[in-house]
Amino acid sequence: MGPALIAFALVVLGLLAQCLAMNRHHEQVLGGQPSARARWSLRVAGWALLVAGLAMSMATWGTSAGIAAWAGLLTVAAVCIVLALPDRSRER
Amino acid sequence: MRADGAPEGLRQSMSWLHTWAGLVVGWLLYAVFLMGTLSYVQSEITLWMKPELHRSVADEGTLTRAVRRMEALASGARSWTIGLPGGRETAVRVFWREPDTPQGRAATQRALLDAGTGEVLEARETQGAGFFYRFHFQLYGMPWIWGRWIVSIATMIMLIAIVSGVITHKKIFKDFFTFRRGKGQRSWLDAHNATGVFALPFHLMITYSGLLLFMNLLMPWGVDFAYRGDRDTYFAEASGRLTSGAAGTRQAGAGTAARVEGGRGGGGFHGDRDDGNSHVATVPLEPLIARVTALWKADGIDSVSINGRGTPEATVEFRRRGGGSLVDRGASDLLIFSAVTGELQPPPQTPPLTAARATYNVLTSLHLGRVAGPTMRWLLFLSGLAGTLMVATGVVLWVVKRAPDRRRLGRTPLGHRLVEVLNVAAVAGLPVAIAAYFFLNRLVPAGLADRADWEVRGFFIAWLLCFIHPLFRSYRQAWVEQLWAGAMLLALLPLLNALTGGSSLFSALVSGPRAVAAFDLVALAAGALLALGALRTSRHSMGARKEMRRHSVPSEARPA
Numbered sequence: 001m002g003p004a005l006i007a008f009a010l011v012v013l014g015l016l017a018q019c020l021a022m023n024r025h026h027e028q029v030l031g032g033q034p035s036a037r038a039r040w041s042l043r044v045a046g047w048a049l050l051v052a053g054l055a056m057s058m059a060t061w062g063t064s065a066g067i068a069a070w071a072g073l074l075t076v077a078a079v080c081i082v083l084a085l086p087d088r089s090r091e092r
Numbered sequence: 093m094r095a096d097g098a099p100e101g102l103r104q105s106m107s108w109l110h111t112w113a114g115l116v117v118g119w120l121l122y123a124v125f126l127m128g129t130l131s132y133v134q135s136e137i138t139l140w141m142k143p144e145l146h147r148s149v150a151d152e153g154t155l156t157r158a159v160r161r162m163e164a165l166a167s168g169a170r171s172w173t174i175g176l177p178g179g180r181e182t183a184v185r186v187f188w189r190e191p192d193t194p195q196g197r198a199a200t201q202r203a204l205l206d207a208g209t210g211e212v213l214e215a216r217e218t219q220g221a222g223f224f225y226r227f228h229f230q231l232y233g234m235p236w237i238w239g240r241w242i243v244s245i246a247t248m249i250m251l252i253a254i255v256s257g258v259i260t261h262k263k264i265f266k267d268f269f270t271f272r273r274g275k276g277q278r279s280w281l282d283a284h285n286a287t288g289v290f291a292l293p294f295h296l297m298i299t300y301s302g303l304l305l306f307m308n309l310l311m312p313w314g315v316d317f318a319y320r321g322d323r324d325t326y327f328a329e330a331s332g333r334l335t336s337g338a339a340g341t342r343q344a345g346a347g348t349a350a351r352v353e354g355g356r357g358g359g360g361f362h363g364d365r366d367d368g369n370s371h372v373a374t375v376p377l378e379p380l381i382a383r384v385t386a387l388w389k390a391d392g393i394d395s396v397s398i399n400g401r402g403t404p405e406a407t408v409e410f411r412r413r414g415g416g417s418l419v420d421r422g423a424s425d426l427l428i429f430s431a432v433t434g435e436l437q438p439p440p441q442t443p444p445l446t447a448a449r450a451t452y453n454v455l456t457s458l459h460l461g462r463v464a465g466p467t468m469r470w471l472l473f474l475s476g477l478a479g480t481l482m483v484a485t486g487v488v489l490w491v492v493k494r495a496p497d498r499r500r501l502g503r504t505p506l507g508h509r510l511v512e513v514l515n516v517a518a519v520a521g522l523p524v525a526i527a528a529y530f531f532l533n534r535l536v537p538a539g540l541a542d543r544a545d546w547e548v549r550g551f552f553i554a555w556l557l558c559f560i561h562p563l564f565r566s567y568r569q570a571w572v573e574q575l576w577a578g579a580m581l582l583a584l585l586p587l588l589n590a591l592t593g594g595s596s597l598f599s600a601l602v603s604g605p606r607a608v609a610a611f612d613l614v615a616l617a618a619g620a621l622l623a624l625g626a627l628r629t630s631r632h633s634m635g636a637r638k639e640m641r642r643h644s645v646p647s648e649a650r651p652a
Contacts, residue, residue: 072471
């Protein structure tokens with residue numbers, strides 16, 4: 001369970017960075033617009049973490065099953081992040 | 093199909109295609125997705141449905157006890173297999189064939205043994221989750237070939253709906269993390285997009301591999317042409333049983349055939365062809381077991397088979413638990429010993445894997461959940477749930493989106509009414525029917541003749557009632573009532589389990605079986621989810637915000 005949890009953590013952090021790289025969500029979570037530089041850094045960090053998560057998955061489950069497990073972890077991570085984001089219902 | 097007759101862009105036509113392709117097969121796909129998702133945990137559900145097996149606990153002595161029992165139970169048999177319980181089941185599954193029986197599965201005898209005592213266990217007669225599994229690809233109550241064609245056609249339309257959906261909902265990647273709550277149509281669209289895009293790789297994989305699994309049914313002509321109609325040769329070559337034209341009699345397929353597949357009650361046999369009357373004694377198995385156990389410490393033994401018992405060629409075959417790769421469909425290590433001398437024999441040769449076969453293997457083993465350990469199985473289960481919710485939110489959205497039309501008309505057109513009824517009966521009704529199936533499993537007496545049929549009949553009667561009920565209720569009332577019914581029934585399952593001979597949630601959490609505890613907890617979670625949906629729907633209807641736009645629409649049920 002250990003390595004699987006690490007892979008999951010990497011994927012969650014990676015998606016979170018991707019999420020914060022988007023203007024709308026950056027404002028929603030941290031307030032204010034990110035600078036172009038911050039957006040770029042978050043995006044790069046996000047991809048790096050996602051790739052690290054993929055590597056961890058493949059090391060844990062083997063190549064073929066690892067890729068599949070990574071996709072599944074992405075699904076669960078995305079659901080968690082979306083449900084954790086503050087309610088935006090009053091906007092728009 | 094624009095009303096003003098203006099020319100359509102790609103997105104408009106894709107939107108039209110997505111809407112109508114999705115709607116016509118939506119209800120069927122919902123059932124296929126939900127039952128398919130349950131099939132990922134087929135062994136666990138079937139175990140729950142056989143409370144007689146809950147108290148069987150495996151230990152180190154299980155295999156030896158099972159071997160001893162088999163020597164009594166199948167003393168005359170030429171071949172037998174012992175499938176040891178892994179984490180997903182509790183009892184030992186044994187299969188054997190008496191000599192001079194015809195080839196084929198029908199002549200295979202089977203039994204379940206208590207892992208702790210070796211006694212034969214009599215479990216109630218039930219289809220278990222096998223019913224869901226079969227329904228999800230061939231439906232029920234019709235020739236199986238029709239069912240498979242219907243599901244296949246729906247699957248093809250599903251593939252069209254996925255691709256056109258990615259084009260239609262153009263902002264799914266830009267709005268990746270966007271979920272606006274309590275905004276009526278907007279929220280339903282967000283939920284539909286989120287469940288679709290988050291598990292998009294899964295949806296594509298499951299749909300495409302679903303078609304692959306039926307490719308010989310759907311498109312037989314290529315094979316018929318290349319092999320001049322000789323499909324047997326094609327299947328033999330494709331599965332590696334036949335290489336370069338030479339009929340290998342017992343190659344790599346041997347172990348696979350005797351392999352015990354979790355929950356599916358498999359276990360065919362290679363009939364031993366020699367009918368010699370000579371009886372050659374076999375070596376004691378205990379030393380072999382000890383040797384293999386020491387070798388495979390971490391994984392352990394999955395199954396043990398004896399083939400050609402009593403003949404000089406008799407072999408003992410050990411299969412290791414858990415193959416890791418999807419490429420070879422999770423094939424795991426085999427150790428084959430001579431049953432006469434106890435010597436290790438050379439492993440069977442595996443034919444080289446072609447790229448096409450490897451692709452097929454990866455996709456279909458994912459679809460079937462082979463190889464999957466606990467984490468992987470949970471991920472597949474949750475992804476399947478996302479697919480189920482994607483379809484559900486899609487058909488609900490169809491009605492929500494057309495609320496302005498109905499308001500303009502001042503009434504509900506017959507077509508809309510039909511969709512409303514089918515939406516409630518499919519989306520909320522199916523969980524009610526599934527819960528009813530579990531209730532009947534415990535309430536129909538264990539000894540009743542045809543009890544397995546009564547469980548299935550009960551399922552369909554409950555589902556039929558869910559189709560009739562919305563005819564007499566408003567759309568909103570129908571949703572609320574059926575969601576509550578499903579929530580109640582599901583939430584009561586752990587109680588029912590404890591009261592009717594199963595391992596209660598508490599004792600299952602403490603001392604196992606974990607699969608039973610997991611079933612009870614998932615039932616509670618599903619009940620809570622349906623209750624949440626019911627609350628949101630009813631609160632909305634009575635709530636202070638009386639926007640006409642949201643009239644008669646359950647706008648706030650959250651996605652999982």
